[in-house]
Amino acid sequence: GAVVSQHPSWVICKSGTSVKIECRSLDFQATTMFWYRQFPKQSLMLMATSNEGSKATYEQGVEKDKFLINHASLTLSTLTVTSAHPEDSSFYICSASSTGRRDTEAFFGQGTRLTVV
Amino acid sequence: DAKTTQPNSMESNEEEPVHLPCNHSTISGTDYIHWYRQLPSQGPEYVIHGLTSNVNNRMASLAIAEDRKSSTLILHRATLRDAAVYYCILRPYLNYGGSQGNLIFGKGTKLSVKP
Numbered sequence: 001g002a003v004v005s006q007h008p009s010w011v012i013c014k015s016g017t018s019v020k021i022e023c024r025s026l027d028f029q030a031t032t033m034f035w036y037r038q039f040p041k042q043s044l045m046l047m048a049t050s051n052e053g054s055k056a057t058y059e060q061g062v063e064k065d066k067f068l069i070n071h072a073s074l075t076l077s078t079l080t081v082t083s084a085h086p087e088d089s090s091f092y093i094c095s096a097s098s099t100g101r102r103d104t105e106a107f108f109g110q111g112t113r114l115t116v117v
Numbered sequence: 118d119a120k121t122t123q124p125n126s127m128e129s130n131e132e133e134p135v136h137l138p139c140n141h142s143t144i145s146g147t148d149y150i151h152w153y154r155q156l157p158s159q160g161p162e163y164v165i166h167g168l169t170s171n172v173n174n175r176m177a178s179l180a181i182a183e184d185r186k187s188s189t190l191i192l193h194r195a196t197l198r199d200a201a202v203y204y205c206i207l208r209p210y211l212n213y214g215g216s217q218g219n220l221i222f223g224k225g226t227k228l229s230v231k232p
Contacts, residue, residue, distance in 0.1 A: 034220070036222075043204075043222045043223060043224050043225060044155075044161070044222040045222075046219055046220075046221060049219055091158070093160045094160075095160075095220065105163040105166055106153075106163065106208075107163065108153075108160035108162070108163075109160050110159060110160050111159060111160045113158070
């Protein structure tokens with residue numbers, strides 16, 4: 001099946017620094033990608049919808065200036081957590097579906113475990 | 118908010134069938150029923166999806182009620198590797214080109230498989 005690759009798998013950073021997470025669709029084009037956050041023992045929470053060539057759409061309560069999303073090509077979206085703080089420590093997951101197919105399944109990256117110390 | 122209701126947890130014995138229920142009484146005519154599962158510390162994995170008719174694939178079967186207000190994911194022979202959280206999600210079929218509806222996750226059903 002289609003593959004979505006997320007990098008890095010885990011990262012530890014100091015408080016106040018920024019971290020970039022990449023999400024790539026390896027064998028299909030994705031006009032739209034989604035970014036989720038998951039805290040321990042909780043479900044996935046949609047953070048934002050990333051659209052190729054345009055601004056991302058953020059869910060209510062998600063700070064767009066803190067979580068910068070760039071979707072520069074049909075195969076790559078990036079999420080940058082700026083000025084990270086310990087409360088931003090979480091499991092971040094991206095998702096993508098093949099462009100042009102409206103009833104297709106979504107494919108997920110393996111997730112990025114962010115720990116801010 | 119999630120538009121589906123699932124039991125918090127279920128238990129199964131290895132090599133026995135498992136029926137995971139999902140209620141979605143407010144489903145609209147353009148919603149597809151998707152199932153995903155998530156193992157610890159991994160991203161979700163696609164299992165199956167359908168619209169009105171029952172669906173089968175190599176992983177599972179999906180039985181959809183005639184009024185589409187509920188569905189059941191069927192694992193025909195549970196294995197230890199099937200222990201995961203299973204999510205039933207409604208995904209809108211969008212009429213404009215290029216983008217797909219997002220997936221809103223509920224709490225899912227945590228499936229335990231006993232050897």
